[in-house]
Amino acid sequence: MKKKITVQICTGTNCYVFGGANLLDLEKNLPSEVKEKVEVKGATCLGFCKDKKYGKAPFVLVEDELVSEADVHKVIKKVMQYVDKVVD
Amino acid sequence: MNNDTNLFIEVASSQKIKSGESISGDTCIISSNDSKNRITLILSDGLGSGIKAAVLSSLTTSMALRLFQNCGDCVSVTETIMKTLPVCSVRKISYATFTMVEIQEKRLVRVVEYDNPPIVVFRGGDLIEKEKQYFKFEHPILGEQKFSYMEFELQLGDRLICFSDGVTQSGMGERKYNFGWQWENAVLYISEVISSDPDVSARDLSDKIISKAWANDVFQAKDDITCACVYCRKPRKLLVVTGPPYDEQKDSYIAYVLKNYPGKKIICGGTTANIIARELGKEIKVDINDRSDDLPPIAYMEGVDLVTEGVITLSKLFRRLESLNQVSMQGVLRPSNLIDKMALLFLHSDVICFLVGTRINEMHQNPDLPVELDIRRNIVRRIKEILERRFLKEVQIEFV
Ligand code: FES
Numbered sequence: 001m002k003k004k005i006t007v008q009i010c011t012g013t014n015c016y017v018f019g020g021a022n023l024l025d026l027e028k029n030l031p032s033e034v035k036e037k038v039e040v041k042g043a044t045c046l047g048f049c050k051d052k053k054y055g056k057a058p059f060v061l062v063e064d065e066l067v068s069e070a071d072v073h074k075v076i077k078k079v080m081q082y083v084d085k086v087v088d
Numbered sequence: 089m090n091n092d093t094n095l096f097i098e099v100a101s102s103q104k105i106k107s108g109e110s111i112s113g114d115t116c117i118i119s120s121n122d123s124k125n126r127i128t129l130i131l132s133d134g135l136g137s138g139i140k141a142a143v144l145s146s147l148t149t150s151m152a153l154r155l156f157q158n159c160g161d162c163v164s165v166t167e168t169i170m171k172t173l174p175v176c177s178v179r180k181i182s183y184a185t186f187t188m189v190e191i192q193e194k195r196l197v198r199v200v201e202y203d204n205p206p207i208v209v210f211r212g213g214d215l216i217e218k219e220k221q222y223f224k225f226e227h228p229i230l231g232e233q234k235f236s237y238m239e240f241e242l243q244l245g246d247r248l249i250c251f252s253d254g255v256t257q258s259g260m261g262e263r264k265y266n267f268g269w270q271w272e273n274a275v276l277y278i279s280e281v282i283s284s285d286p287d288v289s290a291r292d293l294s295d296k297i298i299s300k301a302w303a304n305d306v307f308q309a310k311d312d313i314t315c316a317c318v319y320c321r322k323p324r325k326l327l328v329v330t331g332p333p334y335d336e337q338k339d340s341y342i343a344y345v346l347k348n349y350p351g352k353k354i355i356c357g358g359t360t361a362n363i364i365a366r367e368l369g370k371e372i373k374v375d376i377n378d379r380s381d382d383l384p385p386i387a388y389m390e391g392v393d394l395v396t397e398g399v400i401t402l403s404k405l406f407r408r409l410e411s412l413n414q415v416s417m418q419g420v421l422r423p424s425n426l427i428d429k430m431a432l433l434f435l436h437s438d439v440i441c442f443l444v445g446t447r448i449n450e451m452h453q454n455p456d457l458p459v460e461l462d463i464r465r466n467i468v469r470r471i472k473e474i475l476e477r478r479f480l481k482e483v484q485i486e487f488v
Contacts, residue, residue, distance in 0.1 A: 011374055012358040013397055013449070016384040017457060024376045024385065042374030042385055044358030 004039040005082045007075065008061040012045030019071065020058035029072050034083055095194050095244060096323035096438040099129055099480060100291040101316035102298040106137045106254070107308040113141025114252045114314035115149045120480055121157060125193050127480065128156055131316050132186040133204060133252040135176060141184075141312070148173060148184040156188055156200075166200050166235050167225050175229050182230065187250045189318060197242050202235040205256045205271050210247040213282050215275060246320045247293070249278060254313035255297060259304030269304050289436070290319035323482070325351030326437035330398055331445030331464050332359050333488040342443055342488060343367030346392070349441075352433055355389070357398030360445060365389060383426055394430060402467045405430050409474050440475060442468050442485045 048054040055068030132148040134141030185203035220236040259265035294317040327349040384397035421428040475481040
């Protein structure tokens with residue numbers, strides 16, 4: 001079996017107040033056939049909020065790709081790009 | 089040598105209100121003076137129950153507190169109080185009884201007792217009797233009145249326990265204790281509790297005594313039940329590290345302090361946790377499923393008792409502490425809730441050290457922020473103040 005796709009949701013203060021709180025239920029919102037291919041983790045401040053060049057909080061890392069101003073839709077979209085690559 | 093940071097005086101009180109009443113007729117106050125070298129505890133039992141008794145006992149405690157704190161001579165202060173307090177001219181008794189315990193410089197104990205059940209003194213697991221002096225004087229209405237005074241040197245492991253007659257008379261009329269629980273049985277119970285848990289805190293001991301007395305009354309208190317305990321022991325310590333240091337060179341310092349701290353440890357702040365994890369080569373795991381209270385989730389790091397987000401969590405903690413008071417706060421705190429769990433870690437500690445990083449997180453000053461975030465330093469100062477004033481903790485703050 002292939003490695004799961006890692007999604008890291010930043011739970012730092014900035015990301016949290018800018019809407020990261022809504023992302024914590026991401027797993028529930030994933031389409032069921034995708035769920036088992038994805039591992040959703042929390043992370044302490046990922047550091048992106050300290051530099052404007054990365055865009056705005058909240059931040060999510062899908063594998064090593066950064067999603068800024070993340071919301072559930074944006075993250076799922078990004079995850080889906082990876083799902084297509086992960087074929088068992 | 090007694091007045092060092094290796095001794096801590098824990099004082100706690102608990103209470104059950106007489107069944108059917110909405111306010112307790114007993115009043116207990118615990119107070120320390122500004123320079124914190126003197127702790128005063130006063131427990132007063134107002135005649136009867138309900139509002140009237142509450143007024144009488146709180147009048148007594150507040151008058152006694154002011155006088156004892158500002159005047160050295162316990163005996164003349166007691167006479168003044170007893171002459172000033174209202175009396176019941178029909179029953180020829182005073183409207184309120186009281187016990188006053190004062191501890192100076194963690195060393196000298198002075199106790200004045202007027203008509204409450206006698207104070208109980210334990211040294212380690214043994215009941216000890218200290219000599220009391222009895223004083224008499226003529227009261228204009230009540231005639232001859234008597235009170236007792238004692239003083240002694242406090243030692244590590246000493247406990248003082250005082251209670252209202254709601255404790256000694258609990259269970260009266262029930263099958264088991266026809267004449268009530270009585271002082272001797274209460275003492276026996278205390279010695280059992282201490283022998284099964286020699287380090288039992290003042291907080292837990294007073295809660296236990298109250299619960300037992302309440303059970304004697306078959307969970308319908310027949311009178312107000314109040315207990316206060318003093319325990320002289322080695323301090324339990326808590327370290328709270330919050331915020332990245334102003335100077336990055338100090339990163340290793342905060343990690344070093346945390347690693348070597350002899351007590352419980354909390355990290356408040358993701359960046360702070362990252363710094364410490366990096367310095368100590370540890371891993372941080374955030375558990376996004378463990379959430380409560382609309383707070384960012386907690387994290388785990390080996391060797392640390394609790395890892396939380398920073399300013400939002402600390403602000404909530406402050407508000408929670410503000411909502412509590414000294415009497416029976418344990419009952420309302422639920423360890424399954426993050427803020428309560430944190431509050432319990434604080435309340436179960438005697439000496440609390442904050443290591444506060446002062447690097448400003450510019451994003452927290454961002455005007456677009458949907459909520460207002462307080463400056464870490466200010467929140468910590470407010471937490472320190474409430475822990476000292478209301479909960480008599482020793483709190484130190486070091487800014488880095
Ligand atoms: S708080 Fe999320 S990147 Fe800093």
